[in-house]
Amino acid sequence: MQRDTLVSFEGVVKRFGTFVAVQKMDFEIRKGEFLAIMGSSGCGKTTTLRMLAGLEAPSEGTIRLSGKPINHLPTWERDTPMVWQSLALFPFLNVRENVEFALKMRGVGKAERRRRAEQWLDRMQILEFAERNIAQLSGGQRQRVALARSLVVEPEILLLDEPLSALDAALKVRMQAVLKNLQRETGITFVYVTHSQSEAFSMADRVVIMSRGRIEQIGSPQEIYGAPRTRFVADFLGSSNIFTGPVTATSGQGLEISTKDGPVRLAGPVAAMPGQGAEATITVLDTKTHLSVARPEGDVNVLPVRVIGEEFIGATATIYAETDSGHEIKVQKSHDELASLPISAGQPLFAWWSPSDSHHVGAA
Numbered sequence: 001m002q003r004d005t006l007v008s009f010e011g012v013v014k015r016f017g018t019f020v021a022v023q024k025m026d027f028e029i030r031k032g033e034f035l036a037i038m039g040s041s042g043c044g045k046t047t048t049l050r051m052l053a054g055l056e057a058p059s060e061g062t063i064r065l066s067g068k069p070i071n072h073l074p075t076w077e078r079d080t081p082m083v084w085q086s087l088a089l090f091p092f093l094n095v096r097e098n099v100e101f102a103l104k105m106r107g108v109g110k111a112e113r114r115r116r117a118e119q120w121l122d123r124m125q126i127l128e129f130a131e132r133n134i135a136q137l138s139g140g141q142r143q144r145v146a147l148a149r150s151l152v153v154e155p156e157i158l159l160l161d162e163p164l165s166a167l168d169a170a171l172k173v174r175m176q177a178v179l180k181n182l183q184r185e186t187g188i189t190f191v192y193v194t195h196s197q198s199e200a201f202s203m204a205d206r207v208v209i210m211s212r213g214r215i216e217q218i219g220s221p222q223e224i225y226g227a228p229r230t231r232f233v234a235d236f237l238g239s240s241n242i243f244t245g246p247v248t249a250t251s252g253q254g255l256e257i258s259t260k261d262g263p264v265r266l267a268g269p270v271a272a273m274p275g276q277g278a279e280a281t282i283t284v285l286d287t288k289t290h291l292s293v294a295r296p297e298g299d300v301n302v303l304p305v306r307v308i309g310e311e312f313i314g315a316t317a318t319i320y321a322e323t324d325s326g327h328e329i330k331v332q333k334s335h336d337e338l339a340s341l342p343i344s345a346g347q348p349l350f351a352w353w354s355p356s357d358s359h360h361v362g363a364a
């Protein structure tokens with residue numbers, strides 16, 4: 001266990017009847033970090049959070065909080081204060097009273113309650129709505145009241161389950177910035193469940209990616225994005241071109257696999273080198289993949305493709321193309337970079353990338 005570990009999951013399993021919702025989970029949450037848990041629907045994110053909150057007991061294994069097992073310890077019997085952020089505000093209380101409520105329950109005096117509630121409403125930039133009824137607020141304002149209500153008690157850990165899912169895109173981005181700054185300022189440990197990659201990757205210090213009750217990868221957004229550890233993670237993030245085939249050559253300097261579209265090569269160290277003939281997967285980020293009209297020099301990682309179409313997202317464009325065998329290749333570039341390329345559907349081009357930008361995905 002690391003010195004700054006606040007929570008540890010040790011071999012945690014959760015079964016509902018015979019269905020295994022969480023399988024043998026081992027990971028740690030560090031004090032003061034922003035940890036996002038992401039994965040597709042039904043992969044066990046909420047169940048993991050509920051076990052941490054004490055709303056479900058693990059079927060096997062141990063969850064420790066500040067070193068103490070808490071498997072069967074309800075929230076109120078724990079030494080480390082933890083709050084589950086919920087959007088359900090009390091409709092019969094106004095904004096300030098909603099925020100004051102938890103302090104009142106903890107026996108904090110009237111003047112102090114008011115001072116602290118107003119301080120948090122101010123931090124959330126909603127102090128001007130303090131006397132309003134909940135029904136008179138927009139979705140984003142309600143969201144901020146709910147956050148103020150959770151934070152006013154200054155918990156050591158705040159558990160958030162898709163807290164921004166109901167907001168429109170612009171408000172979501174604004175709230176992401178508010179949340180991230182707040183977390184940094186207060187040093188409160190955030191455990192944040194989402195299935196939004198952009199939310200997880202823009203805010204979290206570390207991200208846990210889950211699939212079917214299991215952790216596929218845990219690491220910083222940069223680590224995961226640059227080096228997905230499993231085929232699932234590479235697929236799930238959707239930002240890599242993925243090639244699988246038997247290994248035809250290995251050396252200390254890399255490896256080569258054979259694909260229907262020709263050899264694909266990786267240059268650089270490989271952590272767990274697969275044997276000759278074994279099936280291996282090599283990925284390359286769509287931002288590191290290039291397109292050109294003329295065949296580039298050399299014949300390594302050069303694939304003739306035809307353009308399928310393009311998609312614009314803000315300042316970047318993703319070009320979708322396919323090889324002769326029908327393998328999809330995506331290339332992400334800025335509009336300026338793509339301005340000189342003919343990218344109408346059916347246009348023949350060459351897709352290529354450097355073997356040193358290739359990455360070996362360890363597990364299937």
Ligand SMILES: Nc1ncnc2c1ncn2[C@@H]1O[C@H](COP(=O)(O)OP(=O)(O)OP(=O)(O)O)[C@@H](O)[C@H]1O
Nearest residue numbers: 016019021039040041042043044045046047048195
């Ligand atoms: N009380 C329960 N009884 C039986 N099965 C359950 C129960 N709670 C959750 N499950 C099942 O466990 C699995 C994990 O559920 P969980 O809510 O943790 O998923 P999730 O990753 O949070 O999904 P989503 O993103 O859709 O909210 C799902 O298949 C779900 O149907």
